[in-house]
Amino acid sequence: MYVQLSGDRDGRPVVLLHGGGVAGWMWRLTTDLLPAGLHLIVPDLPGHDRSSGEPYVSHDHTLTELITIIEKEADQPVAVAGFSLGAQLAILLATQRPDLVDRVAVVSAQAIPTRAAGLTLGLLGATAPLAKYEWFAKLQAKQLFIPASLKDDYLRTSALISKRSLVAAVGENIRFTAPPEWAGFPGTALILAGERERGFMRSSARSLSDALPGSELEIVSGCGHGIPLQRPDWFAKRLRDWLST
Known part of the structure; x- marks a missing residue:
């Protein structure tokens, strides 16, 4: 797994986990506005x-690799912020290895399984080849709130993702529920969802917050499924404030 490291190696370690269909570059708008003293760990x-070149197999498989990366790159517990698919992985990291994670920001995580998931995945498999076409990727970029400055990154990523990885990642995403251990996470948790996201996404955020006493829930006004890309200045400030408390 490719990992981009930046900032101060001795600083507060922060792991940023991107969503499905994008990559670590989605955090560029955020990291440009974060304090220089942080130790940023941003995998693709x-x-x-x-x-x-490494297919997406499962959340569990990816989690094992992420744990290895954190153990290697961080000398103290990390803060993890994840978006969408990455937010689900952030939850799993926090619940399975609370010794490695002392705070977690969960941004737009689906935690209520999609009905008829098999049908959804069948349709996805049939349309997956379209992701290779630039015209289709441009339409998707608009839906995902990809700004002009990151559009080339999105088009490249869209062209590289395989049908196998796409179906596996989406399958894990739409079937996800938080494990029972989430209720016992001892660290700090921030849960965000967009005001304009689909209802089950807002309900997912509320269910995650209800399950973890002491967690902080915020529904972000004016945002759909793309808070860090739609409102990067607001999100970076929210993350800075969250990291400093």
Whole structure:
């Protein structure tokens, strides 16, 4: 798995986990506005962009690799912020290895399984080849709130992702529920969802917050499924404030 490291190696370690169909570059708008003293650990998840040579197999498989990376690169517990697919992985990291994670920001995580998931995946498999076409990727970029400055990164990532990785990642995403251990996570948890996301996404955020006493829930006004890309200045400030408390 490709990992981009930046900032101060001795600083507060922060792991940023991107969503499905994008890659570590989605955090560029955020990291440019974060304090210089942080130690930033930003992987491209399996199947995505610079890690496209390794297929996405499962959340569990990816989690094992992420744990290895954190153990190697961080000398103290990390803060993890994840978006969408990455937010689900952030939850799993926090629940399975609370010794490695002392705070977690969960941004737009689906935690209520999709009905008729098999049908959804069948349709996805049939349309997956379209991701290779630039015209289709441009339409998707608009839906995902990809700004002009990151559009080339998105088009490259979209062209590289395989049907196998796409179906595996989406399958894990739409079947996800938080493990029972989430209720016992001892660290700090921030849960965000967009005001304009689909209802089950807002319900997912509320269910995650209800399950973890002491967690903080915020529904972000004016945002759909793309908070860090739609409102990068607001998100970076929210993350800075969250990291400093």
